[in-house]
Amino acid sequence: MEPEAxxxxxxNPHHRIPLSRFQYHLASCLRKNPKKAKKMASCKYNACHVVPVKKLEEHEAACVSRSTVEEEDSPSPLKVNLPNAGQKGHGNASVVSPRLPSPDVWNVDSTDCRPMFVLKSFVPQKLVCERTPDSQRQTTTPHS
Structure with a gap:
């Protein structure tokens, strides 16, 4: 078994941490060194890359994790472009919802065909329970 890098x-340059524990260490070391943390910033491509704020832009330009993140941001084959109102489409072309994949894409296992969740539709209109004033309540007298 090979020792972990x-x-x-x-x-704290005196801390040497195995790569598998590095994220946990960064979180705890950040809390223990607030003065040093103010001078440091995390790379937007890899949260384990913590560099001085002054060198952040330079680091991000040359970051080795940059290419993998940019590839993930590239257009997906499942994204469907809807025709604009100004564009003339084909007479028999059906309009496809942007949340549903194109019917031509059949060999992808992880398609997301669920309807979009809208929080507003699940929240009741009135969130505050109002109390009926005593003057408007019907008074009932116990029958003797």
Whole structure:
């Protein structure tokens, strides 16, 4: 079994942490070193890349994790473009919902065909329970 590579903590260079525990260490070391943390920033491509704020832009330009994130942001084959109102479409072309995949895409296992969740439709209109004033209540007298 090969020993795991050790990473050096950006908050304390004396800390050497196995890569599998590095994220946990960054979170705890961040809380323990608030002054140093103010001078550091996380890379937008990899949260484990913590560099001085002054060098962040330079790091992100050359970050090794950058290419994998940009590939994930590329257009998906499941995204469907709807024709604009100004565009003339084919007479027999059906309009496809942007949440549903194209019927031509049949070999993808993880298609997301569920309807979009809208919180507003599940929240009751009136969130505050109002109390009926005593003057408007019907008074009932016990029958003797």
């Amino acid at each position: 050790l990473e050096i903590s950006p908050y």
